[in-house]
Each structure stands twice: as C-alpha cells, then as structure tokens.
Amino acid sequence: AQSVTQLGSHVSVSEGALVLLRCNYSSSVPPYLFWYVQYPNQGLQLLLKYTSAATLVKGINGFEAEFKKSETSFHLTKPSAHMSDAAEYFCAVTGRAGNQFYFGTGTSLTVIP
Amino acid sequence: GAVVSQHPSWVICKSGTSVKIECRSLDFQATTMFWYRQFPKQSLMLMATSNEGSKATYEQGVEKDKFLINHASLTLSTLTVTSAHPEDSSFYICSAKIDASVHNEQFFGPGTRLTVL
Numbered sequence: 460a461q462s463v464t465q466l467g468s469h470v471s472v473s474e475g476a477l478v479l480l481r482c483n484y485s486s487s488v489p490p491y492l493f494w495y496v497q498y499p500n501q502g503l504q505l506l507l508k509y510t511s512a513a514t515l516v517k518g519i520n521g522f523e524a525e526f527k528k529s530e531t532s533f534h535l536t537k538p539s540a541h542m543s544d545a546a547e548y549f550c551a552v553t554g555r556a557g558n559q560f561y562f563g564t565g566t567s568l569t570v571i572p
Numbered sequence: 573g574a575v576v577s578q579h580p581s582w583v584i585c586k587s588g589t590s591v592k593i594e595c596r597s598l599d600f601q602a603t604t605m606f607w608y609r610q611f612p613k614q615s616l617m618l619m620a621t622s623n624e625g626s627k628a629t630y631e632q633g634v635e636k637d638k639f640l641i642n643h644a645s646l647t648l649s650t651l652t653v654t655s656a657h658p659e660d661s662s663f664y665i666c667s668a669k670i671d672a673s674v675h676n677e678q679f680f681g682p683g684t685r686l687t688v689l
Contacts, residue, residue: 559621
C-alpha cells in the first residue's frame with residue numbers, strides 16, 4: 460500500500476526566502492512521486508515528478524525535489540519564494556502497477572512580502 | 573499536450589435536481605479517468621475510477637446511485653449528481669491517465685464548483 464504524509468499544513472515564508480515543503484512516503488514497491496500545486500478554485504497543476512530516472516528532479520517555476528530512499532522523503536524546495544508561489548501544494552504517490560493516486564493532506568504556502 | 577477540460581466550471585442548482593459534469597481529455601485518449609471530491613481546505617478524495625466501456629469502480633462510502641459515472645468514449649467521462657442536496661456542494665475534479673503512460677501520471681481538469689441550494 461502507498462501513502463504520503465505532508466508535515467505542516469501551513470508554511471509561511473518571506474519573499475525571497477527558501478521554500479521547503481515536506482513529504483514522506485510509504486510504499487511497498489518503488490514509487491512514482493508527484494508534487495502538484497493548486498491555486499484557489501482551480502485544478503491541480505503538475506510541478507514535477509519522480510519516476511526513478513534521477514533522484515534530483517527539477518520542475519516548473521524554479522521548484523525541485525530530491526528523492527531520498529533512505530529517508531523515504533520527497534521534499535519540495537525553491538531557493539527564493541515569490542508572491543505568486545502562494546498556493547496549496549499536494550504530494551502524491553502511485554505504485555507502478557496500479558492507477559490510484561494517494562494524495563497528502565496538502566500544505567498551504569503563504570509568502571509574506 | 574495532455575489537457576483535460578471540465579464543464580461546467582461552476583453550477584448552482586436547487587435541491588432535488590440532477591447535475592451533470594463533463595470531463596474531457598482534449599488531446600489524448602484516456603481509457604481511465606478519475607473523479608475526485610475536494611472539501612474546502614482539504615485534500616482530494618477519490619470517488620471513483622471511470623473505465624471506458626465498463627462500469628466505474630467506486631471507493632468505499634461513495635453512493636453509486638447518487639454519483640452516476642458514464643465513460644462512453646475514450647475522451648469523455650461524465651459524473652451525474654442525482655437528486656442533489658446541499659451536502660453535495662463541493663469542488664469536483666476529474667483527472668485522466670494517458671493510455672500509454674508508463675508512470676501512471678494523471679492530468680487534472682480545472683474542477684467544477686457545485687453549489688446546491
């Protein structure tokens with residue numbers, strides 16, 4: 460079975476500061492991992508995904524995430540926060556055999572000017 | 573590429589009426605689509621997996637007769653909320669998986685905001 464845990468339902472950072480959103484996964488098989496961003500009243504937009512090709516994954520809008528098997532983590536980072544990064548972020552995992560996505564509970568990112 | 577649309581983007585209806593929400597994959601074929609429900613400030617809850625040409629697979633606790641799913645073609649799935657009540661008010665999001673996908677990636681629609689008065 461797969462699951463993800465997002466530590467911190469709310470994260471606030473100053474504009475220009477480092478963004479770190481945490482995601483830990485549980486999977487009985489090598490997982491595929493995803494980070495999505497959701498703006499108010501919109502669907503989910505894919506930021507990046509881990510599919511075992513490389514442990515450091517670069518995504519859109521300057522975000523990146525590193526897959527660490529030893530820590531079962533896939534934390535999302537961005538060196539310098541922009542006001543436009545304020546949104547809800549979801550981590551998700553899926554097994555290689557199945558279709559179903561398992562979403563974390565989400566982290567709301569606030570960027571303080 | 574890999575665009576999923578939903579229609580309508582928002583709908584307001586009276587209690588007791590039925591509402592149909594469409595989910596379309598615009599530039600790819602999707603044998604499998606998914607319907608999620610999202611309450612305010614919460615994560616997505618998978619309601620059902622929609623399979624083209626066969627019956628949908630519903631998650632535990634989701635009423636099949638209330639949330640009718642039809643996947644009539646490789647690019648269209650519909651969710652009909654029958655006899656809607658105020659507690660059905662929510663944000664409904666669909667997603668689709670590319671048939672040839674090797675990573676199980678899902679592409680999400682923009683969502684439909686349903687308000688039942």
